[in-house]
Amino acid sequence: MQVRSRAVFSTIRTEGSLLPADLLERVAKADKELGGLRPVEDYYLAPGEKLGEAASRSWQRLLGFWSAFKAKKDALLGNEPATTLTRERWLLPLFGELGYGRLVGAAKAVEVGEKSYAISHFWQQTPMHLVGCGVGLDTRTAGVAGAAKMSPHSLVQELLNRSNMYLWGFVSNGLKLRILRNNVSLTRQAFVEFDLESMMEGGVYPDFALLWLLCHQSRVEAEKPEECRLEKWSREARQRGTRALDQLRKGVEEAIACLGRVVGLEILDALKKVENPFAMEYIVEKKK
Structure with missing residues (x-):
């Protein structure tokens, strides 16, 4: 970047x-x-x-x-x-x-x-x-x-x-x-x-x-x-950037997982209201 x-x-x-x-x-x-x-x-x-x-x-x-x-x-x-x-x-x-x-x-x-x-x-x-x-x-x-x-x-x-x-x-x-x-x-x-x-x-x-x-x-x-101070500072900047990206990636993954759980519950709730054998089969499978 x-x-x-x-x-x-x-x-x-x-x-x-x-x-x-x-x-x-x-x-x-x-x-x-x-x-x-x-x-x-x-x-x-x-x-x-x-x-x-x-x-x-x-x-x-x-x-x-x-x-x-x-x-x-x-x-x-x-x-x-x-x-x-x-x-x-x-x-x-x-x-x-x-x-x-x-x-x-x-x-x-x-x-x-x-x-x-x-x-x-x-x-x-x-x-x-x-x-x-x-x-x-x-x-x-x-x-x-x-x-x-x-x-x-x-x-x-x-x-x-x-x-x-x-x-x-x-x-x-x-x-x-x-x-x-x-x-x-x-x-x-x-x-x-x-x-x-x-x-x-x-x-x-x-x-x-x-x-x-x-x-x-x-x-x-x-x-x-490679041992000079400018190189050490540059290396520190790269490592700091990598840590920030890792933290951001972890946060995004957790947010997606949380969203997936919420959406999944909403889908199950909606399917319960549908009189459809395939929908009921899906609910049973999700509860296993």
């Missing part, structure tokens, strides 16, 4: 069942039962430092970076990809605030079989494809590395699907940021998207706080990708 939600967070939407809306709400509310939301042990903050305080400081610093980046972006002429501008003035500072340090560009394209994937950056086993604000995430852009043969989104998604080394990844053009995961479905997309432009321009701090919690370096850190 495909799920799409923009109701709770105005600049965030989730496609598919990767990290559904109810899971995002639990993260935003710091649900202790979810796990992985301790400031010191899970996000590596200083003793006594709160998650909200750390996110707020990052927000304040990034407002300045965004303002400077936007001024440069608005001054661009024509259809420039603006790759260097977007990375240096905005995306690298953003990921720096999320705990990744200063990301270094990939030395070469990743080879999987006979196909190469020109992913711009990596953090350990997490591909992070950062393109310019003049490059669409869902369209090919001629002459732009990492966007010429495939759209940036498709490039990262196909790499995640074909390689056993990578499970989660990020793709961004500075205006939007998406979290992606290996997705077995060939017809339905699955990702979480943050509308960075609307978020920063509208001053939507609550949405940024959730971005900070979901995209922080600690969410993808693990010896094996």
Whole structure:
């Protein structure tokens, strides 16, 4: 079942069942039962430092970076990809605030079989494809590395699907940021998207706080990708959904059984009033 939600967070939407809306709400509310939301042990903050305080400081610093980046972006002429501008003035500072340090560009394209994937950056086993604000995430852009043969989104998604080394990844053009995961479905997309432009321009701090919690370096850190916190949260969402469906199925079965008993009694009562040998035979059989 495909799920799409923009109701709770105005600049965030989730496609598919990767990290559904109810899971995002639990993260935003710091649900202790979810796990992985301790400031010191899970996000590596200083003793006594709160998650909200750390996110707020990052927000304040990034407002300045965004303002400077936007001024440069608005001054661009024509259809420039603006790759260097977007990375240096905005995306690298953003990921720096999320705990990744200063990301270094990939030395070469990743080879999987006979196909190469020109992913711009990596953090350990997490591909992070950062393109310019003049490059669409869902369209090919001629002459732009990492966007010429495939759209940036498709490039990262196909790499995640074909390689056993990578499970989660990020793709961004500075205006939007998406979290992606290996997705077995060939017809339905699955990702979480943050509308960075609307978020920063509208001053939507609550949405940024959730971005900070979901995209922080600690969410993808693990010896094996399948052990990272994002994967644990995604697995919890799937299990929770399965339990809910099981409960719903049980409730429906009980309701049908109850309805069957009621209808059966009404039929027997009606047959008693009918002078028909076949009807009487049916009643006798039901009483056995």
